[in-house]
Amino acid sequence: MATSKTRKPAPATSPAEAPIVSSTTVTLDALARELGPADGAFAARTYAGIPEEDLVAEGTRIDSQSLIDDVPQFVASARRILGSLSEAQRGKVRMPEALLPLLVAEAGRLQAMKRSHDAAATEVAGARAALEAQGRSAMRDGIAERDLCYDGLRNALGARRMARVDAVVGRADSPENLARGLEALAAFIDETRRADPLQDAKLLEDYGVGAECAATLRATAQRVRGTGSVQIDAGRRVTQRALDLQDGRVTVVIEKILRAFRSARRVDGTILVPELNKAAWMFEVRSGSSAKKASAGGDKPPAGGDKPPAGGDRPSAGGDRPSAGGDRPPAGGDKPMAGGDKPMAGGDKPPSGAGEAQGNAPPAQPATPPIPGAGG
Template structure:
């Protein structure tokens, strides 16, 4: 006899899950318009007393883009959670209203700084590539002119007189060495023309390695040196240090918001905690109970709050 089976209901979602907000519809610009500008006085109080070096050190731990990508979803989910709480529950989330606008403002500033930083890096890379291409072109032209001159001299003067040319022509393993060789060839042509203008001078002109060739060699040497000495100047609109500093400012505000929600959740397990994605590892929670339980051999007494959760060390940990 067949036994009828009833489909089991899907398991309820974990209460720790934050509301899902589409990252494609929530942006920092949109949040900034909805929340308004950050309170400058509150911002100054928030970051007062934190050494700049500490903020920079914290910022180096994470990629700026991870924070930029996470903040819109994080703030939107925090707002939805707060909006779903009763007045009694909301009082447990000890977080000033100015904190979310501050996070949006700091993340918006980070986004603008990163765009500027990345744009400058792209410009510098493009300029460097152009200079390198010019350098390679100058080297190719210099080597070609050298070889044409060498063969012309051999035709004009004969193989026996090329020993000195072989000694002075040098190598083309660097721009400077190539330039020296080109100048040495130019000097040889000029000296040969002066020593015997009627015979050698005429032969050099016959084979295209006379005065005009010497001038071309010197001009080519100057171009080779010039392209090799070009330096790419950078305006440094946004330095990496400034970017790391701003990363640290964003991270400390996220930490304060997380601490407020996690503290409230320890008191009332129905209160959700907004989640992060790419930056989540930086704010991971580890329980403070296991070590205490192992040392006492018993759990915390009923009715007493559990030992507080701790977050990975981060600036503003006491704030």
């Protein structure tokens, strides 16, 4: 009897997963096409009231390329997080929709400015190198012509008559000094030829240091002086200050976006915060809230932690806390304890747990001031 074989059911196919987009495929240009142009009126409101000098100061703290590299993935991450939130969660991220397109537009402008700035810098460096090469060539030619002329004059006139030549030839430690020496030699040749046209003039011609040599010396001097005085015109369309200013504009928007997500995460811990890479350090030091105000009594917890000194029996700076046992007034005896001016019943013991920071509040986290205008 034939037995039928039972077929095993085919494994259930999992739904197709969304392709993971590589960070290399996220570009500012692609984001700009998806998000559209920035709202000009919103941009004006965003930067209104922020002094230009403050933006420049912020921009000088970070390299432009770090912002350019980080913004695409930062924006893509923010969009993914927003897309995963429920309507109620999305309401906790108090961030206008126009902020992401604004960041992409500002970062795109920064990228274009950086390219122009770098291209101009490369062009200037090339022009300066070429000019320096021309200057070195002119100096070599000038020194060679001077030495040939000097030796020719010595052969023509003799060593005794070279004292004046030695006095006027000068040094070759700069283009200007070399040019003056060449012109002085040319003047000496002309004067010598005029002073004795029959003897000296012919001797100078015999040794190749006559009228033609004087003309060559002057032409060489002009070339040496010319290459030494040429200045490179940078012609930069984008100055370093303009680049720093744009850096500052980008950091202001990043700060606003981070603050919106971090605020929402403090309310709902499941809400993620978009991450930065190269520029993260600049915003991590700002991530803590500003120093909390002191409690009603005016006391702040000791720096470095929320625990009192061992035993709770040391007075704080200023002597406004009781010593061990609580039965001695602060130094001077004429000021009440900070945080309360009435002793406990019995008057001889401080409240239970004396020395602890009020409410066990965490110490104020040190943080650098926020980016000017980013708190809007």
